[in-house]
Amino acid sequence: MASFSSEDAFQDSSAFSLHDLESLLHIVTWNVGTASPPPDVTGLLQLNSLGPAMDMYVIGLQEVNSRITNFLSDLAFDDPWSIFFMTVLSPLGYIKLSSVRMQGLLLLIFVKHVHLPFIRDIHTQYTRTGLYGYWGNKGGVTVRMSLYGHTVCFINCHLPAHMENTEQRLDDFEKILEMQFEEENIPSTLAHDILFWFGDLNFRIADFGIHFVRESINNRRYNLLWEKDQLNMAKKKEAFLQEFIEGPLQFKPTYKFDLYSDVYDTSEKKRKPAWTDRILWRVKNLCQHTSKESNLSGEEQTISVTLNNYISHMNYGISDHKPVTGTFGLEMKPLLSIPSVTLSPEGEWSAEHDVLISYSAVHEFPSSAWDWIGLFKVTFKHVNDYVTYAWVKDDEISSNSDSKQVYMSAEEIPDMGGEFVLCYYSNNMQSIVGISQPFQIQPNRTLIEKDLAQEEISWMQKLDNLESHNEF
Numbered sequence: 001m002a003s004f005s006s007e008d009a010f011q012d013s014s015a016f017s018l019h020d021l022e023s024l025l026h027i028v029t030w031n032v033g034t035a036s037p038p039p040d041v042t043g044l045l046q047l048n049s050l051g052p053a054m055d056m057y058v059i060g061l062q063e064v065n066s067r068i069t070n071f072l073s074d075l076a077f078d079d080p081w082s083i084f085f086m087t088v089l090s091p092l093g094y095i096k097l098s099s100v101r102m103q104g105l106l107l108l109i110f111v112k113h114v115h116l117p118f119i120r121d122i123h124t125q126y127t128r129t130g131l132y133g134y135w136g137n138k139g140g141v142t143v144r145m146s147l148y149g150h151t152v153c154f155i156n157c158h159l160p161a162h163m164e165n166t167e168q169r170l171d172d173f174e175k176i177l178e179m180q181f182e183e184e185n186i187p188s189t190l191a192h193d194i195l196f197w198f199g200d201l202n203f204r205i206a207d208f209g210i211h212f213v214r215e216s217i218n219n220r221r222y223n224l225l226w227e228k229d230q231l232n233m234a235k236k237k238e239a240f241l242q243e244f245i246e247g248p249l250q251f252k253p254t255y256k257f258d259l260y261s262d263v264y265d266t267s268e269k270k271r272k273p274a275w276t277d278r279i280l281w282r283v284k285n286l287c288q289h290t291s292k293e294s295n296l297s298g299e300e301q302t303i304s305v306t307l308n309n310y311i312s313h314m315n316y317g318i319s320d321h322k323p324v325t326g327t328f329g330l331e332m333k334p335l336l337s338i339p340s341v342t343l344s345p346e347g348e349w350s351a352e353h354d355v356l357i358s359y360s361a362v363h364e365f366p367s368s369a370w371d372w373i374g375l376f377k378v379t380f381k382h383v384n385d386y387v388t389y390a391w392v393k394d395d396e397i398s399s400n401s402d403s404k405q406v407y408m409s410a411e412e413i414p415d416m417g418g419e420f421v422l423c424y425y426s427n428n429m430q431s432i433v434g435i436s437q438p439f440q441i442q443p444n445r446t447l448i449e450k451d452l453a454q455e456e457i458s459w460m461q462k463l464d465n466l467e468s469h470n471e472f
Contacts, residue, residue, distance in 0.1 A: 021148060023055040023115075024308075025328040029156070029277050031062040031200040031255075033319030034104075037084040044313055044323055045088070054327075057094065057110040059085060060156030062200040063319070066104040066137075082108060086381040096382040100124035100141045105199075107141045107156040113421070116432045117339030120146040123186055127179045129160075129172040140176035140199070144192060149335025150303050153192040157199035163272075166230045169202060170238060177240070191284065193303055194330075197244060198279040200321065203231040205253070210272045214264065217252055217273060225253075229275060244280040247310035247326065254324055260317035277312075279326040281305055303332040340365045341424040341434030343373065346405070349420075350442035351413040357390065357422060359434065360403040369393045370427035373406055378419040378438050383431075387420070388412035417443035 028044060042048050045057065064081055078086070079101065085108055086096055094110040097119065101107075105126070111119065122145045129139040138160055144153040157176060159169040177189050189195060205213055206228045216224045226232055226249060235241045253273035256265040265271045283305055306329040312322045343359035357373055371393070374386035390406045398405040414420075420441055424434035 020331050021334050023330045023332075024052060025056045025058065025330055026054045027154075027196060027198055027279050027326045027328070028057070028059045028323060029062075029198040029200070029279055029325075030060070030316075030323035031158070031277065031319055031321035032081070033063050033321065034065040035318035036065075037081055038316060038318055041085075041088060043315065044325065046325070046327065047088075047092070053092075053112075055112050055115060056097075057085075057089065057108075058154050058196070059106075059108040059110075060141075060154075060198050061106040061108075062156070062158040063104045064101075064106045079106065081106060085110065090379050090381040093379075095380060098122050098124060098143045098145070100126060100143055102126040102128065102139060102141050103137055105139065105141045105156060105158055107143055107154065109143055109154065113435060115147075116423070116435050117341070118148045118334070118336050120336070120429055120431055120433075121186070122431055123181050123183055125179055125181050127176045129175060138172065140173075140179070142176075142179065142189070144181065144186065144189075146336075147330075148332055148337070150194070150332055151187055151192040153189055153195045155189070155195070155197050155199075157197065157201060159200070159202045161202050163204045163206065166203070166234065169230075170234055170241075173197075173201075174240060190282075193284050194305060195282045195284075196279070197281070198324075198326075200276050201231060201278050202274075202276050203229060203234075203278070204274040204276070205272060206230055206233070210270065213253075213272055217264075222249055222252075231275075231278065243286070244282045245305075245307075246278065246280045247307045249275050250310070251312040251324075252314070252322075254312050254322040256320045257317070257322065259320065262314050262317075265320070277321055277324040279310065279324060281307075281328070302335070303330070305330060338362060339434050340426070340429075343422050343424055343434050344436050345422060345439050348442060349413065349439065350417065351410055351415045351444040352446060354410050355408050355413060356397070357406045357408065358403050359392075359406070359424060365433075366426075366428045367392070368427040372425050372427075374423050374425060375408065375412075376421050376423055378421055380421075383423075383425065386423075387414055392424075414441060415444040415447045417441040 026046060061081060064079065082099060089110050093112055095113060095116065097109045097111045099108045124143050126141045127139045138158050140155050140157040142153060142155045144151065155176060157173065159172055179189060205225050208225065208228055213225060216222065235244065253275045255274050255276040256271045257263065258266055264273050308327040308329055310326045312324050314322055316323055341359055341361045343357060346356035346358050349355045361367060372389045372391050374389040376386050388408065390408050392406055395406045396404055397407050418441060419438050421438050422436040423432045426433045
């Protein structure tokens with residue numbers, strides 16, 4: 001497992017330069033076949049990579065256990081997969097930014113703390129297509145956001161199965177693309193600057209027989225199969241797919257395997273292998289070819305996407321699909337480079353006295369009486385994983401044109417101390433818009449001395465009892 005220090009996640013987020021910002025994005029798609037999480041996902045998340053750490057993880061799962069009892073309990077609490085990935089990633093400095101669940105479809109987004117003040121307008125949506133749209137066993141779940149001022153959208157899909165249902169798959173994806181967010185002033189899916197589309201898309205390899213397909217795979221001649229891949233074929237005909245880009249399929253088809261093996265289906269059905277699990281992307285208004293006109297237009301591209309790797313992970317065997325990951329480099333000119341709020345603890349903090357927080361906001365910041373500042377452990381998992389919080393209006397004790405101060409009661413401060421951060425949550429923006437550098441809270445010395453005294457008394461009593469027993 002990769003090591004983590006607070007400095008890795010908490011670089012200075014007070015401002016970013018207007019030069020190009022480069023971020024690493026890691027997308028996972030995996031049909032988990034109702035299985036429980038595996039014991040280790042180091043390889044899947046590339047946590048042992050020698051290169052730079054990922055800035056964002058986007059994890060799309062299909063066929064998460066969605067029995068009625070599981071689904072109802074998951075509505076009230078995080079499901080086992082969400083808890084699992086939070087447990088893995090939060091010690092490494094990632095927070096669960098957003099999630100959306102529709103039956104067996106689950107989409108999770110984790111991000112490094114340093115980026116939190118520059119991510120806005122996070123919204124989720126889902127589109128049911130299976131069983132006439134009533135139950136949601138097929139369809140898509142979507143998360144969209146503004147990232148440094150650029151709009152980004154992620155869609156995790158599970159499309160209809162079987163060789164003959166290509167047209168149904170295409171119709172369903174068109175329906176998912178037409179989905180509208182409930183909130184006003186949110187662009188349509190295709191109007192986002194970047195759109196990532198991934199999931200168990202269920203496209204198959206047409207025409208070729210199973211023996212030719214398996215022989216081509218055994219000889220690692222995957223290119224012989226590309227032209228009959230149904231998604232590749234559809235991209236040539238369907239206008240709405242032609243702007244989507246995919247990396248080369250230089251890995252084995254990821255379906256269908258016997259469980260806990262790398263052997264293709266040996267059941268009576270002997271399903272033909274297929275690249276059902278895919279990751280594609282689309283950059284709005286991206287010119288697919290360079291021309292003199294585009295060079296003379298004077299328009300400078302403010303965001304670009306580079307695929308660093310596109311691979312499957314054969315060593316995971318909990319389902320009949322192998323997971324697929326894509327690592328992307330996002331290069332963008334930040335349109336948002338200063339956090340809305342900067343904040344910091346005042347003086348030394350401990351549970352022995354009330355403490356103060358100083359913060360300042362940019363002039364145009366839309367503050368609200370419902371805004372709050374949370375105290376979080378440095379390895380916090382999500383926005384509700386606070387130790388305590390203070391209302392910025394109700395708990396304000398001083399204010400001037402430059403900064404304001406808010407207090408927290410000593411009773412709310414953890415007695416044992418440790419390393420913490422402060423986060424400012426905006427009710428209007430529904431997101432964290434400011435985060436402090438990590439700082440230490442000193443242990444409550446009075447309480448520690450009392451505990452030590454109590455422990456000493458307890459030992460003395462044990463010794464007395466032992467001496468009394470020996471006398472008998």
